[in-house]
Amino acid sequence: MEMIVAAxxxxxxxxxxxxxxxxxxxVRAVADDPATLANLLERDRDAAVVTGGTLTLARPFLxxxxxxxxxxxxxxxxxxxxxxxxxxxYGGLAVLRAVPPIERFQAATIATHTGLSVWDPNLKSPExxxxxxxxPLSPRERTILELTGGxxxxxxxxxxxxxxxxxxxxxxxxAFEKLGVTTRAExxxxxxxxxxxxx
Amino acid sequence: xxxxxxxxxxxxxxxxxECSALGVVGIDRGRGVRFSxxxxxxxxxxxxxxxxxxxxxxxxxxxxxxxxxxILACDLSVDVAILxxxxxxxxxxxxxxxxxxxxxxxxIAGRGESATSIVxxxxxxxxxxxxxRTGGELDRLIRLSPGLHPAIEGGGAFDLEGRLCxxxxxxxxxxxxxxxxxxxxxxxxxxxxxxxxxxxxLGVRLxxxxxxxxxxxxxxxxxxxxVIVVGVEPESPAASANLLLGxxxxxxxxxxxxxxxxxxxxxxxxxxGSSIGVQIYRAGARLDATVSVRERTDP
Numbered sequence: 001m002e003m004i005v006a007a008x009x010x011x012x013x014x015x016x017x018x019x020x021x022x023x024x025x026x027v028r029a030v031a032d033d034p035a036t037l038a039n040l041l042e043r044d045r046d047a048a049v050v051t052g053g054t055l056t057l058a059r060p061f062l063x064x065x066x067x068x069x070x071x072x073x074x075x076x077x078x079x080x081x082x083x084x085x086x087x088x089x090y091g092g093l094a095v096l097r098a099v100p101p102i103e104r105f106q107a108a109t110i111a112t113h114t115g116l117s118v119w120d121p122n123l124k125s126p127e128x129x130x131x132x133x134x135x136p137l138s139p140r141e142r143t144i145l146e147l148t149g150g151x152x153x154x155x156x157x158x159x160x161x162x163x164x165x166x167x168x169x170x171x172x173x174x175a176f177e178k179l180g181v182t183t184r185a186e187x188x189x190x191x192x193x194x195x196x197x198x199x
Numbered sequence: 200x201x202x203x204x205x206x207x208x209x210x211x212x213x214x215x216x217e218c219s220a221l222g223v224v225g226i227d228r229g230r231g232v233r234f235s236x237x238x239x240x241x242x243x244x245x246x247x248x249x250x251x252x253x254x255x256x257x258x259x260x261x262x263x264x265x266x267x268x269x270i271l272a273c274d275l276s277v278d279v280a281i282l283x284x285x286x287x288x289x290x291x292x293x294x295x296x297x298x299x300x301x302x303x304x305x306x307i308a309g310r311g312e313s314a315t316s317i318v319x320x321x322x323x324x325x326x327x328x329x330x331x332r333t334g335g336e337l338d339r340l341i342r343l344s345p346g347l348h349p350a351i352e353g354g355g356a357f358d359l360e361g362r363l364c365x366x367x368x369x370x371x372x373x374x375x376x377x378x379x380x381x382x383x384x385x386x387x388x389x390x391x392x393x394x395x396x397x398x399x400x401l402g403v404r405l406x407x408x409x410x411x412x413x414x415x416x417x418x419x420x421x422x423x424x425x426v427i428v429v430g431v432e433p434e435s436p437a438a439s440a441n442l443l444l445g446x447x448x449x450x451x452x453x454x455x456x457x458x459x460x461x462x463x464x465x466x467x468x469x470x471x472g473s474s475i476g477v478q479i480y481r482a483g484a485r486l487d488a489t490v491s492v493r494e495r496t497d498p
Binding site: 189 | 248252253254255270272273274275276280332333334395396398400401402403404405406407429430432435458459460462463466495
């Protein structure tokens with residue numbers, strides 16, 4: 001696969017070139033500012049972009065790559081919050097935490113090439129509770145547990161909320177994991193005990 | 200030589216089995232999943248909520264054939280589900296299981312696809328009211344002979360007079376539990392009155408809190424476990440009664456509250472629309488409030 005390494009800092013560029021070559025990808029060009037990157041992408045439409053450093057440093061390159069519709073891998077050195085995650089979740093972008101293992105970098109790069117969005121779970125910041133066992137239920141999960149507590153079936157809940165039964169099951173499963181339970185009745189009780197559901 | 204005592208005994212047992220068979224149905228929720236249910240009255244059935252939960256509609260197998268059933272309520276906390284179906288059967292008569300004692304013979308009746316299933320069982324243990332892990336209060340502990348067949352789960356346990364004393368359900372570790380008829384009765388009358396399972400609602404989110412000795416003495420409270428209000432839902436009964444964040448709920452309708460489950464169970468015994476007294480501790484002082492309990496409005 002052909003790659004363009006893009007970063008304003010020389011040290012980051014060197015690290016990214018090394019990473020890309022170790023992954024057996026072909027480094028076609030190096031860009032030190034977003035304008036150069038745009039020119040390179042103009043000429044080489046199939047190339048993928050590798051950028052990195054802090055999110056602030058990477059951002060101009062990310063938006064340039066996105067407007068050129070190029071597959072992109074961002075190797076970030078800082079942690080991110082949930083807003084970043086929302087902004088950076090689009091097809092063709094992989095966001096990895098520095099320094100990624102080679103296999104992870106390879107897999108992510110190939111995934112972006114097929115238009116997938118990749119998010120490294122190691123990017124969570126310590127104060128961001130998402131994914132931890134103590135994470136709060138989402139409003140949707142809470143609503144579904146409230147309806148479940150009333151003894152409604154999956155289909156009835158789906159109808160009520162105007163979503164598919166599979167989506168209801170998905171939210172329930174997510175709530176089970178957060179609450180550390182396996183059945184609906186236990187989930188309702190656990191959510192009440194944790195102060196997440198009102199009685 | 201004919202032993203007439205034995206023959207009579209066998210005939211009496213058979214008569215009891217035939218009579219009990221009329222009080223139960225088979226329940227088919229599709230994909231080969233079958234269990235049993237009890238004909239509470241000519242239009243109402245009860246069965247095991249754990250088995251029924253998640254189903255939208257089921258078919259009921261009666262002595263006369265299959266009829267569709269509508270699910271009215273599914274209370275997982277006490278494992279009782281209530282269905283509406285026109286079975287044409289007369290319905291059972293329930294006994295208060297306070298006449299039940301350890302060692303008594305009971306007959307558990309259920310129904311498969313085409314035939315009745317009957318097993319004779321014993322009452323292993325009868326105990327006082329208890330709480331299920333899922334937050335329900337059962338009026339009595341009834342433990343029957345272990346190893347209930349899944350096909351007759353949800354079926355009725357009948358005493359020697361042919362009266363229903365419990366619904367037989369499977370508990371953990373192959374135990375067979377009896378859901379007492381008075382618990383079923385309480386739920387059925389409430390569901391038939393409202394058309395669904397009423398959920399009395401206060402509108403508070405709670406977390407456990409430990410009262411220190413000084414505060415306990417000041418408030419003359421025995422235990423140190425309590426719950427503190429960490430959320431009051433807008434326009435809820437709790438909000439109307441001006442409950443505040445940080446209030447400790449000491450008792451409700453005279454029942455002491457030590458944890459969220461206590462509150463849930465206390466509420467479940469309060470008729471909707473009634474006003475009840477709530478004792479709270481606020482800023483170290485006791486305070487009385489009145490709340491009017493109603494159902495949760497749609498989220």
